Amino acid sequence: MPSGSQLAKALRLGAAVVALTASAGLAQDAIKIGVLEDQSGDFAAATMVKVNAITLAAEEINAAGGIGGRPVELVVYDTQSDNTRYQEFMRRVLQSDKVDVVFAGFSSASREAYRPIVNQFEGLAFYNNQYEGGVCDANMIVTGAVPEQQFSTLIPWMMEKYGKNVYTLAADYNFGQISAEWVRNIVEANGGTMVGEEFIPLGVSQFGQSIQNIQAAKPGFVVTLLVGAAQASYYEQAAAANVNLPMASSVNVGQGYEHKRFTPPSLKDMYVTTNFIEEVDTPAAKAFVEKFRARFPDEPYINQEAANSYIAMYLYKQMVERAGTTDHAALRAELAKGDVCFDGPSGKVCLDPKSQHMSHTIFLAKVEADHSISFPTVWENIAPYWLGEAGCDLTKNDPSAQYTPSSPPPAN
Amino acid sequence: MLPTLFSFLYQFGDAFAFLVIASMGLAIIFGMMGVINLAHGEFIMCGAYTTVSLAQLGLPLPLAIAGGAVAAGLIGMLIEVTVIRHLYNRPLDSIVATWGLSMIATQGVLIVLGSTMQGVGTPLGSFTVGGFSYSTYRLVLMGIAVLLLAGLYLLFYHTRAGVIARATIQLPRMARAMGVDTGRVYTLTFGLGAALAGLAGGLYAPTMTLVPTMGATFMVESFVTVVIGGGDIFLGAAPAAAILAVIRSGMTAWQGQLFGQIGLLITVIIVIRVLPGGLSGWILGGRK
Numbered sequence: 001m002p003s004g005s006q007l008a009k010a011l012r013l014g015a016a017v018v019a020l021t022a023s024a025g026l027a028q029d030a031i032k033i034g035v036l037e038d039q040s041g042d043f044a045a046a047t048m049v050k051v052n053a054i055t056l057a058a059e060e061i062n063a064a065g066g067i068g069g070r071p072v073e074l075v076v077y078d079t080q081s082d083n084t085r086y087q088e089f090m091r092r093v094l095q096s097d098k099v100d101v102v103f104a105g106f107s108s109a110s111r112e113a114y115r116p117i118v119n120q121f122e123g124l125a126f127y128n129n130q131y132e133g134g135v136c137d138a139n140m141i142v143t144g145a146v147p148e149q150q151f152s153t154l155i156p157w158m159m160e161k162y163g164k165n166v167y168t169l170a171a172d173y174n175f176g177q178i179s180a181e182w183v184r185n186i187v188e189a190n191g192g193t194m195v196g197e198e199f200i201p202l203g204v205s206q207f208g209q210s211i212q213n214i215q216a217a218k219p220g221f222v223v224t225l226l227v228g229a230a231q232a233s234y235y236e237q238a239a240a241a242n243v244n245l246p247m248a249s250s251v252n253v254g255q256g257y258e259h260k261r262f263t264p265p266s267l268k269d270m271y272v273t274t275n276f277i278e279e280v281d282t283p284a285a286k287a288f289v290e291k292f293r294a295r296f297p298d299e300p301y302i303n304q305e306a307a308n309s310y311i312a313m314y315l316y317k318q319m320v321e322r323a324g325t326t327d328h329a330a331l332r333a334e335l336a337k338g339d340v341c342f343d344g345p346s347g348k349v350c351l352d353p354k355s356q357h358m359s360h361t362i363f364l365a366k367v368e369a370d371h372s373i374s375f376p377t378v379w380e381n382i383a384p385y386w387l388g389e390a391g392c393d394l395t396k397n398d399p400s401a402q403y404t405p406s407s408p409p410p411a412n
Numbered sequence: 413m414l415p416t417l418f419s420f421l422y423q424f425g426d427a428f429a430f431l432v433i434a435s436m437g438l439a440i441i442f443g444m445m446g447v448i449n450l451a452h453g454e455f456i457m458c459g460a461y462t463t464v465s466l467a468q469l470g471l472p473l474p475l476a477i478a479g480g481a482v483a484a485g486l487i488g489m490l491i492e493v494t495v496i497r498h499l500y501n502r503p504l505d506s507i508v509a510t511w512g513l514s515m516i517a518t519q520g521v522l523i524v525l526g527s528t529m530q531g532v533g534t535p536l537g538s539f540t541v542g543g544f545s546y547s548t549y550r551l552v553l554m555g556i557a558v559l560l561l562a563g564l565y566l567l568f569y570h571t572r573a574g575v576i577a578r579a580t581i582q583l584p585r586m587a588r589a590m591g592v593d594t595g596r597v598y599t600l601t602f603g604l605g606a607a608l609a610g611l612a613g614g615l616y617a618p619t620m621t622l623v624p625t626m627g628a629t630f631m632v633e634s635f636v637t638v639v640i641g642g643g644d645i646f647l648g649a650a651p652a653a654a655i656l657a658v659i660r661s662g663m664t665a666w667q668g669q670l671f672g673q674i675g676l677l678i679t680v681i682i683v684i685r686v687l688p689g690g691l692s693g694w695i696l697g698g699r700k
Contacts, residue, residue: 040519042625045527172670200669205620205629208426208550209664209672212419215544229528229623236531236619240547242538261621263533300526 030073031066031326033058033316034093036104036114041081042203042228046255046303047106050128051076052296053306054103057313059295067317068324075099081106081228083113090114094121100326101126101316103309107227108132108175112402115140119400124328126316128308130250130274132178133357133384134403136392138332142357143308143315143349147182148386149360150250150273153379155186155223157364158248158271163220164192169210169234170225172199178404179225179250185405195219205230207237214243221246224270232258239266246271253277257301259371270367271376275360276307276346279373288345307345311358314342315351332356336395348381354393357384415542423665426550428657429557432650433616434630435637436560437609439649441602443638444581447496448503450510452609452634453627454517459484459610460617460626461521467532473618480614481607488606492599500598514627521624529622553615560608565646577601632673636680642690652691655679 035054038047058072066072075097077089086105093099094117102118102125105111111127118125118139126141133146159166166187170176176199184194196217198210211234214222224247226234235258246269252258254274259267278289278301288310292302319340323330334340341350347361362379391409392399403409434456441449463480467473491513499506536548568574580587580597588594612630620626637656641648659679664672687694 040522040624042623042628044522044625045623048527198668201673203629204669204673205626206426206430209423209661210669212423212544213665213668229621229625230629233620236534236621237547240534240538240549240619242540242545242547244545260530261528262531266533298526300528 030071031101031320032073032075032097032099033313034089034097034099034102034104035074035076036079036086036089036093036102037076038081038106038110039078042230043081043106045229045261045300046257046305049299049301049303049306050103050106050309052299053292053302053309054313056292056295057310061313061317068321072313079104079110083107083110086110086114087117090117090123091121094118094123100124103128103312105129106305107173108178109173111135112174115400122328124331126309126312128312129305130255130308132175132182132404133386134178135401136355136387136394136398136403136409137400138356138394138398139328139400140356141312141315141335141351142355142384143312144305144358145250145273145275145360145362146357146384146386147179147250149275149362149379149382149384151179151182151186153362153382154248154250154271154273154364155183156190157377158221158246159187159190159192162246164190165195165217165219166192166221166223167196167198167214167217167219168194168223168225169198169200169214170223171227171231172201173227175227176200176225180223181405183223183225200226200231202228203230205233207234208241210234211238211241211243214238214245215241219245221248223247224249225251227251229256232256232261235266235270236262239268245269248272250274253365253367253373254304257303259367259373260301262371264371265369267367267371268369272365272367273362273379274304274365275349275362276304277363277365277373278302279365280346280363281375282347284343284347285345304346308358311342311344311346311349314344315340315358318342332394352384352388353395355384355387356394357387359383415544418541419544420661420665422546422550423661424657425554427661428653429550429554430616431633431637431653431656431660432557432561433553433612435634435641435649435653436564436645437605437607437612438634438638439641439645440605440608442635443641443643443645443649444578445500445598445601445605446503446581447499447602448507448510449605450507450631451491451514451517452510453629453631454514455484455488455606455609455627456613456616456630457517457521457624457627458487459613460620460622461525461529461613462610463614463617464529464532464622468530473532473535477611477614477617480617481611484610484613485603485607488609489599489603491606492602496602497595497598518624518627525624527623531620531622532618534618547619549618556615560611561646561650568645633676636676640680640683640690642687642692642694644692644696647695648690648692655691 079085128143130144170180248271253272319331319334322334336353350359364377438452459480462483463476466476466479580594641652659675660672663675
């Protein structure tokens with residue numbers, strides 16, 4: 001497993017700052033991009049790949065002449081899966097490194113920790129992660145998928161196939177709680193019943209009692225919204241206890257590649273909605289995986305966040321080149337035109353002016369008994385419509401708030 | 413009725429086994445020797461990683477688990493000789509030193525072996541009682557927890573080595589006067605504690621995610637058990653594990669995992685307020 005390139009990478013991370021200036025680029029000319037991602041701690045398994053994806057995109061962009069002729073320079077910090085580190089480093093990249101844009105965050109807790117700081121210093125941050133949705137904030141651009149893309153597709157499909165009794169097992173923080181609310185609403189809107197809901201504190205790794213609660217409730221399938229390495233122990237323990245229920249998720253496989261880490265068949269019949277995973281069988285996805293592996297041969301898995309981070313780099317490049325400046329107001333004026341699109345690893349995606357979220361083609365990934373992946377269905381071009389329909393319009397005003405189905409934007 | 417009773421006993425046994433197996437190494441290093449070992453979780457992680465590596469090389473799982481315990485024990489002895497030896501009776505310094513070791517181990521494994529490791533899968537399959545299915549391996553873990561307690565009791569109370577170890581830790585000068593090589597006894601006892609932590613890692617490795625930070629998930633339970641138990645493994649940690657297992661499995665069955673954790677922590681607050689010497693301090697104090 002250990003190799004020269006991994007050690008070299010580690011040394012660079014240890015130095016905390018990775019400068020990627022192109023050969024002859026003048027330092028003051030460079031466009032500086034802050035990268036705050038977890039390269040150690042509980043989330044590292046899912047997020048180290050994001051830094052590599054951003055590095056890959058930066059190297060490609062620099063090799064092709066930079067952004068509007070200016071080279072890209074990355075300022076990378078390891079946020080250690082720790083929310084206070086996000087706040088510390090967000091202040092540092094915005095105040096002392098003076099970056100033009102920041103790519104930051106895995107967990108929703110970390111995003112909500114740094115978001116007020118981005119607002120305070122009028123920064124611009126890309127959140128390249130699927131999440132529970134609802135962030136209506138002009139200083140944020142979100143390239144990850146949201147519930148209307150991942151749950152409004154997945155849950156009705158699962159109910160059709162596996163019945164209307166649903167059990168949710170979710171991580172006990174804002175992501176899990178709000179996602180569970182979405183699942184509950186969609187299940188009820190489709191005439192189903194929530195036969196159980198349990199919220200698991202982050203860091204819990206023993207699921208004996210939860211497994212029994214699920215067996216007692218006899219659901220048709222289990223929605224697993226478990227986050228972090230410790231909670232992933234559920235799958236092994238449920239499989240060992242022979243629970244044998246289909247599972248549905250917005251976070252597994254596409255993020256933490258559990259199907260690669262656990263012994264088959266513990267993830268058998270896991271269904272996940274994701275906009276990209278390395279098994280996706282389109283020419284664009286294959287080309288992306290190929291060039292990623294050529295640059296980072298030891299990468300354990302290329303997940304949806306890697307693709308979203310890579311796409312975000314090119315969306316930013318396009319906006320800056322069209323606006324002719326890195327000024328945030330000018331970039332948002334380009335975004336407001338509604339035609340900032342990119343044809344990348346997950347197909348064609350476009351930014352929605354009202355919510356500054358991204359449209360996605362959503363793949364339904366099914367884990368088979370041998371942990372290979374099949375794709376029973378695909379939903380093309382799902383727009384991130386909920387925020388706009390609920391009343392968020394960032395082209396008109398900026399509430400800098402997060403909304404949920406039970407606390408939607410105030411009616412005007 | 414019977415399936416419900418079995419279910420409760422199984423959940424109790426499962427929680428009990430986890431508390432006992434996770435905390436035995438710490439009970440020796442922290443409970444007996446008085447070293448606040450914040451690297452306990454990393455000895456567990458070392459045992460788990462060694463076990464899985466050996467199992468993937470084709471060794472049968474029981475041997476691989478034993479290998480994990482031996483590896484953690486050897487590393488423990490090395491650390492005792494190089495670091496811990498100089499920190500006896502300096503509890504605050506030992507906190508900082510072991511915390512540093514724990515960070516070095518976690519980050520070192522992340523850098524050298526990467527962010528995750530593929531597991532080996534839980535052996536032995538499952539069985540069914542009254543509509544609920546259970547993992548057989550977890551029954552084995554319960555048995556091992558009981559055997560572990562019995563084995564340590566025999567070792568410390570019915571062998572010469574055990575008497576010497578207890579004498580060395582309680583009255584090191586007297587032990588030295590009687591011709592005991594106390595330095596060696598400290599090293600071996602610390603090594604035994606580390607090996608038991610490694611054994612915990614090996615035993616739970618097939619049931620968990622293998623990541624460099626996995627040791628952290630054992631830490632709260634281990635410290636809570638040892639703090640409630642007090643200095644003596646058998647009069648302290650064993651009944652503490654039993655009581656905590658009842659509270660944890662009961663609260664989790666009633667209100668979910670969060671309340672299980674709350675119950676655990678409230679219990680420790682009450683016990684250290686009422687019984688500062690832990691359960692064993694109370695039992696032994698009552699005898700005087």
